[in-house]
Amino acid sequence: MTVTLGPTPTAGAAVPLATDPSTPAGRRRTRPRPGLLVAGAYLVLLVVAAVLPALLAPGDPLAADPRATLAAPDPAHWFGTDQLGRDVWTRVVHGAGHSLTIGLAATGIAVTGGVLLGLLAGLAHRFADETLSRSFDALSAFPLLLLALLFITVTGPGTASLLVAIGIATLPHHARVVRGQTLLVRRAGYVEQAVSFGLSRPRLVWRHVLPNVLGPVPVLAVIGLGEAVLAAAGLSFLGLGPQPPSPEWGAMLSEGRNYLQVAWWMTVLPGAAVTATVVALTVVGRHWQARFDGRRP
């Protein structure tokens, strides 16, 4: 999806990504938003699960209990147990760290690479800009999943290749947005003024261009994080991510699939964790985006 930015000479600090003129921006008091609150609370819970999983699930995610295999959800195991008698709740909680780490690392690669290359393209002269922009186009011509598959064929399956693959596949989107922002900012009045004051080029980029270019990046990163978690779950479902017995959500889903007829909770509940994470990230990301654009969220 390309975000096209017209060369409008906006001189503000924050340049809106796409302002929607049809929605009135002028409502002063914002109503409390239950959806946003729930999403925020879930994300807080998720971070707790990732950092201190023992707080939510004190058990061992790998501890098998042969007396209680494939037990349905009940008060003792409220997400049930799997074929080895491992507690699914404990595994889902401990899996949060795996899935979030993969998502964050992939997004980190995409954002860092995207900002650097986008900034370079936006500041460079025509030929270099054209070359870089066409490389972004070429990279985004590969469907995300297939690019990741190609990457994994070269490097072999595993967590590291998984996150690098997703990071590289989502990089062009960030690069394009940053390039567009850079083109806007370099024409802005304060940059011209700084040039006329005789500021050196690296200083100009560091002090004036970069901070103003970064505006839309956090919003994109939050939405991109959801996308990365989703893609990682898909790839590890195909058996190309963290290998069992690691309690990663996609890997758990893949294992649970073999017991679908007798133990739906092994598949559906880790899946619900993935969905809830992506929904929460999207809700928060969209709200933030609307605020950023000056729209009523």
Next chain:
Amino acid sequence: MSLLRAVARRVAAGLVVLWAAATAAYLALLAAPGNTVDSIVGDGADTPQIRAQIVTEWGLDRPPVVQYLDYLWRLAGGDLGRSYLLQRPVAEVIGEQLAPTATLAVAAAGLGVLLAVVVAVGTTGRRRRWPRRVSSAAELLLVSTPPFLIGIVLLSVLSFRYGLFPVAGDQGPAALVLPTLTLALPIAGLLAQVLRDGLDRALDEPFVLTARARGVRERAVLLRHALRHALLPTVTLAGWLFGVLLGGAVVVEQVFGRPGLGQVTLSAVTSKDMPVVLAVVTLSAAVYVLVNTAADLTCLLVDPRLRRS
């Protein structure tokens, strides 16, 4: 002839992207660890004579630049190379498996677009708050759920519990229903969001006011005036749609045990059959460029404002 120039520009850009994609794929081949000869020998007989024969047969003793140019030349002629594992031309392997995947993709795209249009037209406008909220929530849920989970849930409810559809395979149209639905639902979710946004925006335009003032009925305003405008941003998503269909096919074919391009790709990935993976990836990039260029040209034809610049 601003239209002709604009068209020429788009086509040239498409060709450049295509070349870059093919080159990127070639670089991936070079970056693959392990000796190419090792990969070709595989588990077969391994003697120095056989190795020497492979090197001359596959032209591996030529300079890299010559190999690269040769690769581009053969690619342009439709030669996708030979599978290491199957020892057959890749084009043949892919050709055999194209039909089931294409059937699935076309069916899913059709269903997804249809669902999206119906839902978006049904829920646009300021007066329908509740239908809109419900469908927005449903769309968000569908877009955020891993496609394989949708497939698994459909499978366990409709096939295992009620036995309405076959569990696996590709025999008959009944076996196509669940995979199509699995692939179509996330697409419908995203397209409906984009389409409704476009409809909302179009309904605020002056031409809608004019149409209403002329006494045009609300349904006609929606379908004849607003929908046309709203479709344009959706057309630019065609390339994205294709990528989702192909990537989704890999997962869906795995879940439902359907034969097809996805299964071929996945087994090639696990067995490191590089030429097959490369061919699928390059081919998908080529089709993506084609679809995107076509979408761009459609927009140019439909909207004269884009011909400037």
